[in-house]
Amino acid sequence: MADPITPLELSERALVGGLLWQPGRVTRIARSLDPEHFRTPANGAVFRHVRDMVAEVTRAQDGETRANQAWVMYYAQLDVGRRHARLIPESLEVFRASRQEITTEQLDAARERTGLGADLQAHTVEVPATVADADLAAAAADALLAQPDFDFEAEVIGDDIVVGGIVYSADEYTYDREGDVRPLTADERDVRNAQQAQEAAEDEARLYTVPGVTPKAVLARIMASTELGDQSLTAPYLHTLMHTAPVPHGRQLESYALFVAEAAVRRDVERGGMRVAQATEANPELVALMAAVDTAVDQIDALQQRWRAVTGDRTLTGVLDAGGGPITVPRVDPDSITVGLDLFAPAPDERTLAAAQDSVLAHLLVEPAAVARLVDRLLPEDFADPELGNAYRAAIEVHTAARTGGPLVDVVTVAWEQQRHVAQHGPGAAPERLLALRDSTVLGDLGYVADVVMRGALSRLTAQAATAVQQAAQHPGLQPGDVLHTARMAYTAVRATADRMTGQASTASRMSGFAALADPVPAAPAPPAAAGRTTAQVLDLRTRAAAFRATVSATAGTDTRTTDQVADLASRLRGDMAADVGRVTPGWPTNDAADRLSDPGPDL
């Protein structure tokens, strides 16, 4: 599946790609747009390198131009006719030539002093830097004489048509055979328009080409830099960038820059505590994944209901008669199990994920207030690296305490807080690592790097869910009801994480998401030990167990029943089948039902 990209990402890529085609355009755009305005750090990095390279080349060119520049103050008479204006060489008299600028005030003073008035002129001319000051006046005079004369035909008439003293635009007219003019036909006009468009494009390309700033040179410079985040800046990526957008023309790139700037403003305004109209970060990739997960959950719910309806009537004839025809219980469709994984193809690779995790921590350690922006979305469990997850957990704790007068988040407070959680969650990041993180380059926008970490978490969770569901589906000892239940739980965990990512979750679902993540997917159950009972008894018990469990699960999921009812169901479950269930799954909770509401626990 192709990597779906957001409109913002597309704008960023098109802008940067366009600048790789015509780097000269960066100068104007960089007056308003900074690399930090890009949401994706890689795009911002390319922008920064192109901007810096063009600035360096321009500076060098300016220096060269200045070195070859001379100011000359001169008097000359002009031969001016109706169709020409020409400097008369014999009349040329250079008063002063200098490498220093001749200012307007100096010119005015000289005009007054000599009484020559407006006939005294001052210009800049190009004189090679090698010319000695003593020879400057002669060289400047040569340069003045070498300047092309004004040519009325070339500069005013151009390729237009003059017939009978009237000038006709060549865009509209052409010569006819009788020496007169006729309007262009539509076809001729199209040809002319196409030619002009091509010439304009060539002019633009020439105008915005900067010597030495080629995609290859940009790549070499990026490779030579050692900053974080350049790992995704490869030759294929630059190639993709250049082919994302057509060759730029007109004001297109400025428009893209406007989109990028607007998105940056949206992020800033939202971060500043004010509302904006558009969601700042639409995520089609996530939407597609969640649509698939929702479909899978719906299918599972439907199957679960059907299974319950069928097994509610235990007699074989009842099962066969239900629905008025032969009933087959549908298998769990393997496609619906793996669909989440397929959709999540553009999951971050390990290096990107590691860099993003480091960057989240680096952000927090440098900018303590950043914790507030993440705390509702990113959970410690989302980190693939448990040490960093624990450091993040500690940062949240410190941040929470800071609200009531505690110290702010920094390397010392986080390191201190980490040790309090060692027993429960394991060790956090070593102080040396925290220090290195604090001093490391922060990789782009915090929202972006947090998203990368969460996408990584979602990817792992989806993979675990798919594996658990597949294992359950292939397990010979499991009833379909159990399989369906397992599948539902697994996908619900994915859903909860996704809700957090998109910020749509209520506090309650965030809490349950937290709980689900603490033990994201139930481990595959051990094969049942059913000794001491007949197969029929075991099957019967399993059917009833599945029905009970589904009811409890539904209660936990929708929260429509009271805790008493859940406790009642749970006690009946334990009373009826404790021996069997306990032997099959040692992990099945035997404490009170409230725990089960927050922790789905392992399934059969």
Add this chain to the structure above:
Amino acid sequence: MKKQGEELNMDNTTTNHSTAEIIAQQDMARRVAAGTALPLLPEGVPGPVQHAERWWAVQTAEQDYRPVVDPEQLALLNRSAAMLARIRAATLAGLPGGDR
């Protein structure tokens, strides 16, 4: 001569600054449509808006527009508006160098 803003200010809900300075989103949308209020971002309401020579915004936890008084928020809005104005000018400039 009356200012354009005064002429087009048809709704009588809120602009009296002596009372509580609150403008409902719907009313602000009307002002934006009438041209008496200028939104920071093209999508307009409920984003920040310039109205009556002040910035108005819907704070994250609220539903209605209030004048922005927080200096940090004001600085952010002014900075952002200036940046967007510069880029829009560059976008609209017809020819290379036309915006100089």
